[in-house]
Amino acid sequence: MTTKKIIQDFYKSEAFINVSEMEPYLHPEFILEWQSSKGFSKLDKQGVLDLTKELSASYVRSKIRILSLVQEKNQVAVRYSHFVKTVENPREEMLLAHFFVIWEVKDDKLYRGYQMSQIS
Template sequence: MSAKEIVQEFYKSDVLLETETVAKFLHHDVVLEWHSSKGFLKLHHDDIIALSSELSKAYVRSKIRISHIVAEDNTVALRYAHYVKTIENPREEMLLAHFMVVWELKANKLYRGYQMSQL
């Protein structure tokens, strides 16, 4: 599988809500540097798994709509919107945020991520 295909699989619907599946995509030394509208976060393997677990407690559905994706060798950049459905209102889809992320892959796993998001 190419780097682009791996990243596309990672961002398929509901994957981010499945902790075990998320773990399969992550390199054990993964680091995600995330600049959000609320500040800067540096997440490691266990932090990303914990985030996935928290998302699964709050949302029943997660959908990523990728508008741009560019790949070169083991680096993939994508722009996407993340939509969710809450437990309280599972019929209404709401925009969580807009994202831009660049992933570097190592051994066919997500290794270094550089992400920006805005509500």
């Protein structure tokens, strides 16, 4: 599978709110460096799985709209918007945040991520 296809499949999946879907995408040595409007975070594989559990408690649906996707060797840059439906109001889709991330893929899994986000 190509690096670009791995990234596309990841964003089409329910991985953001489903730990069992998230886990297979993550390399054992996974690291995400994330600069958000709340500050800097560095998450390992377990940290992302814990975050996924938290998101699944609040959201019943997660949808990614990719705006740009560019590949160079084993890295893919993605600009996207993340939409969710909350447990309290599952009929209304709301914009959660805008993201830009550069993913490095190793052994067909997400290995390193460098991400920036801004809450809508």
